[in-house]
Amino acid sequence: MRGFTKGLAGLAVLTILAWLGLWLYAEMRLKQLVAAEISRANASGTVQISYDALTTSDSPLVASVTLANPSWTSQPTPGGPTVSLRAASVGAHIDLLAPLLLHVDMPLSITITTPEASGALTFAVADITENLSPSLWTGNTSNPITGGDAHFDGINLLASNGSLQVAQIDSLTLHELLDATAGPGGTAMSLTETMNHFQISPIISRLINLPFHGQIAYLGFSMRLSGPLDWQSMARGIAALPQGDARVHFMLQSLHQWALAGGSGQASLSASLGPSQFAAAGGIKFNNQGQPSGTAAFSATHLDAFTDAITSAYPALQNGVSQFEARFSPYLSTTDTGGQTLTMNTVYGPNGIVVNGSKTGSLPPLDWNNLLNPPPAPPTAPGDGSGAATP
Secondary structure (H helix, E strand, O other): OHHHHHHHHHHHHHHHHHHHHHHHHHHHHHHHHHHHHHHHHHHOOOEEEEOOEEEEOOOOOEEEEEEEOOEEEEOOOOOOOOEEEEOOEEEEEEEOOOOOEEEEEOOOEEEEEOOOOEEEEEOOEEEEEEEEOHHHHHOOOOOOEEEEEEEEEEEEEEEOOOOEEEEEEEEEEEEEEEOOOOOOOOEEEEEEEEEEEEEEOHHHHHHOOOHHHHEEEEEEEEEEEEOOOOHHHHHHHHHHOOOOHHHHHHHHHHHHHHHHOOOEEEEEEEEEEOOEEEEEEEEEEEOOOOOEEEEEEEEEOOHHHHHHHHHHHOHHHHHHHHHHHHHOHHHEEEEOOOEEEEEEEEEEEOOEEEEOOEEEEOOOOOOHHHHHOOOOOOOOOOOOOOOOOOO
16 A cells, blocks of 8 residues: 555656646747747848846746837838837746647737827737647747637727827737648638727817718628748748848749749628728639639629718819719619619639620730849939930
């Protein structure tokens, strides 16, 4: 009996030691992941992330990393204005009983500073989770994220050091999937986003006479890209290059490789604005020569009431609205339920462009060689730049 008790005690000690080892290992890997992501962002040359201190969890049930007083500063163009975001803390944690789910510990208030003004972004709820690749735990940090979800409630954008409300959003949700190893028929990246009730501050809305009280009732967006597309590696490659032609060339090369490998994509957008419902959807695919074909659809309801509200608020737009109605008159109709509606269903490809069953034009072949190797720009003559001057 005494030997059995000693065996149980020994097993308990070994279990505790193994768990502590797992916890320490998880904290190490999480610190490596956070450090790698910060290093990649800072290497871009347009973003600088800093913080005062990095702390980890004291609980053996959770692996966590917290950055104290983090700062994110972006300068998209050399010599251009900078935008800085600051918060009291931001972090991430993993429950060791669910090691493939990363929780991002978002602050509920973020200070925003620009050369022109300062303000804040606040949340009532900010919940973000990321799905982790099992390979992260073997040291692979090249593509650690395989998807994620985010949910925000009570979003407020404030100006004047946080004393003036500029805009608010009732709720915002996002869902993402990533697969760096997807084949021609697999989903390399998908994104779904919904926003409910965006509103500009009533004071600002009245000041600039915004129609529909400055509100968007609903906005939904979805996108799916299929085929061999390592989106995260592509983003890192772009960030590692200086801004300008080198980045553009790299992006076009990546797009060309994706197209030749059977890439395809679909996207949709829907919105509820004032009296109207808008919907747009489209798809594109490439053949083995990298030539595109696909579909596009657009519809809108109650355009008469919508444009009346726009021109009542901004009479100077009446000419533009009239030109729009004349240009798209073949696709306009009126119904009892939808008012003035616009419906366009487009098919495009080697056979041309067809809208609502009628061919409207041709689609020239996509010249990838010209895109990837554009001819050099002609030299500029001295003088006023018109080319008229001679040496």
